[in-house]
Amino acid sequence: FTALGIETSCDDTAVGIIRSDRNILGEAIKLQQEIHEPKGGVVPTLAMVYHQTFLPQVVKSALDNARLDVVRDIDVIAVTRGPGLAPCLSVGLNAAKTLAIVLGKPLIGVHHMEAHALTARLTNPELKFPFLVLLISGGHTLILLAHGINKYTQLATTLDDAIGEAFDKTARLLGLPWLKGRNGGPGAALEKFAAAGDPNRYQIPIPMTKEKRTKENPNMSFSGLKTSINILLEKENLDLRDFQVKRDVAAAFQATAIRHLSDKLNLAFDWCKERDLALNGLVASGGAASNKAIRTSLEKLAHDKYNIELICPPPHLCTDNGLMIAWAGIERYRVGLIDDYTINHIPKWPIEELGTISTASSS
Ligand code: ATP
Ligand code: FE
DSSP, X not given: OXXXXXXXXXSOEEEEEEETXXXXXXXXXXXXXHHHGGGTSOOHHHHHHHHHHHHHHHHHHHHHHXXXXXXXXXXXXXXXXXXXXXXXXXXXXXXXXXXXXHHTOOEEEEEHHHHHHHHHHHHOTTOOSSEEEEEESSSOEEEEEEEETTEEEEEEOBSSSOHHHHHHHHHXXXXXXXXOSTTOBHHHHHHHHHHTSOTTSSOOOOTTSSOGGGGTOOOBOOHHHHHHHHHXXXXXXXXXXXXXXXXXXXXXXXXXXXHHHHHHHXXXXXXXXXXXXXXXXXXXXXXXXXXXXXXXXXXXXXXXXXXOOEEOOOHHHHSSOHHHHHHHHHHHHHTTOOBOTTOOOOSSOOGGGTTTSOXXXXX
């Protein structure tokens, strides 16, 4: 069967069409970078207006791209139900509900972070539950134990900023121009500068290493990193007109963020080991998982230290896209998780609540 997935949780308007045998049939995406870059970040009400403006065209483009007829060829309509920006979610959800009810097709409301996680099962068909998941994106930094579809244990989260947010804020502090296009934005710009920088020229403290509780607490913290960069810039009176300074500060930030992630992942692996859990892999997904330095160090950690496979979707499937929603729709539909045509969005939605939330509108 074939699913059409709609994603409007943040600033990208994305639609993907995929078949249950993993055949990618078509997709379309409308980015809003040029709208939000001058504002310094995503403005929710503006993002909503642009979703309203472009979503119908993006749905049509994805269908045209796949050379499919929605009435004849699409079996399931999937859509991001949350978490995300409320005004933005509602645009996608209303479109999906209307399409589904009018065409008489099943509707699947998708948890955006479950979709990021399940993307690994799209790209790696042999990946079986349970596996460990690191979700690193603009709004989340999560370490999850994936038991099955709709069933996750959260081992860790960030106590403040998400890692992608820290990349974005640091890019802004350094005055970096956003990288254009898919897999662009401020985080990708920071990666580009860091790649040409010396991570050892400036020292930045690794978050949470001073606290004793860190030893058993796998939670993370990324707001202090941005503050450390701010302090560094002021204390050393760094000249940001010097591009090598920008590159070296970016490299120091990125290396420290990676150290922090690795420290905490080690604790999560310990947690699993204590419980004799036989993990089938480490999945890394979400926008920041498109970062090559992060991927390389995770690969090393998984392979060298834990002898486990790292499954990291290609960059264009790590950042927000419609295919991941369509695929999550397929996975959920297969196990009978169909939603009511009256469901509402859930802007704040802890992933552990999956499986406890009603499929109807009252939730
Ligand atoms: P969430 O998935 O938490 O709801 P989101 O959907 O807005 O957030 P994604 O599209 O999954 O986020 O990821 C976007 C985030 O990923 C941004 O914060 C961005 O800076 C970060 N990001 C993207 N590319 C890179 C990169 N190359 N290096 C580091 N961070 C990156
Ligand atoms: Fe996302």
